[in-house]
Amino acid sequence: MKNNHQDPRGRGIYILPNLFTSASLFAGFFAIISAFNSHFVVAAICIYLAAIMDSLDGRVARLTHTESAFGAEYDSLADIVSFGVAPxxxxxxxxxxxxxxxxxxxxxxxxxxxxxxxARFNTQLDDDSSVSKRYFTGLPCPAAAATIAGFVWLCNRSGYQVAEGWLIFFAAIITLYLSAMMVSNIKFRSFKDYDLKGKVVFTQAVIVVFIIAIIFIDPSITLFIIFMLYALSGSFAALFFKRRQKAQLEAMAKKDEALRQAE
Known part of the structure; x- marks a missing residue:
């Protein structure tokens, strides 16, 4: 006999991880409001806050075993606002x-x-074999948004005039480059293979403290450099791998040619 009484927990949602997602969504919304009012530094800082909240919601869900399809969909909708519309x-x-x-x-x-x-990331999640935890396929959109936010924050902090032609040119180039990287097939390190719950050596702990101190000395320039280097890392790694692969193929071809001549 079929049981018509469903588990009432199945009709609810988990509050804790979705609170972080809501915080990320709010930060993205406030960034939009700030941009409309020409408060671009505030808008840039809100993008970073949204990225922090976005990185926490998934981790909290995994640590508390509160993952759900609702949370995944809600996270994607929040991301399109915070890391798409806002930047x-x-x-x-x-x-x-x-x-x-x-x-x-x-x-x-x-x-x-x-x-x-x-959309591509969500569809890839359905096939675990096609996704490596060590790498993202394409630049993650929070990193792209953080690069734009860092560029805007740095230029405003340095007192550059927005109407200057070279600044508009670089803004357009950076935006188009980030757009291309997001939809590319280039691999970017995800750093998900690092166990944050595990023990680390003393030297690594010191390095982490040192990096945090450098960020807080001048967050505008430090954060922009970090995320810009990350956005460039995939392209340089792909170029290096392509050149190395070409060199290996040429070496194999020369070896085969030498074997044929020896025969």
Whole structure:
């Protein structure tokens, strides 16, 4: 006989991880409001807060065994706001709006690439064999958003005039580069293979403290450098691997040619 009484826990949602997701969504929303009011430094800081909250919700869900399909979907919807809409509007209102229709086109391309990146990531999760925990396929959208936020924060902190042509050019190039990296097949380290609950040697603990101290000395330049280097790391690694693979193929071809001549 079929039991019509369903477990009431199945109809609910887990509060704790979704609170972090809601905090990330709120930070992204506030970044949009700040961009509309030309408070670009506040908007950039909100993007970083959203990234921190986004990194915590999944970890909290795994640690408390409260993962759910609802949480995964909610996280993706929050990401499209915090790391898609918010950075696109920040870079548009801050810089690229000065190149007319090309400006909103660049902002839209970035937003569309974030949506495509999230859609591909969600579909890859259904096939565990196609996803390595050590690498992301394409640049993660929180890292792309953090790079844009760092660039805006750094330029405002340094007192550069937004209307300067070279600054608008670099803003457009960086935005398009990040957009291309998100939808590319280039591998980026995920750092998920590091066990944060495990023990570390004393030297590693000192290095972590040193890095935190450097970030707080001047967070605008330090955070931008960190995330910009991460965004470039995938391209350089792919180029290095391609050159090494080409060199190996050439060495094998020379070896085969030498064997044929010896015969």
């Amino acid at each position: 696109a509007l920040i870079i548009y209102f801050w810089a690229v709006k000065y190149i007319d229709q090309f400006g909103w086109a660049i902002a839209f391309v970035y937003l569309a690439c974030v949506a495509l990146r999230l």
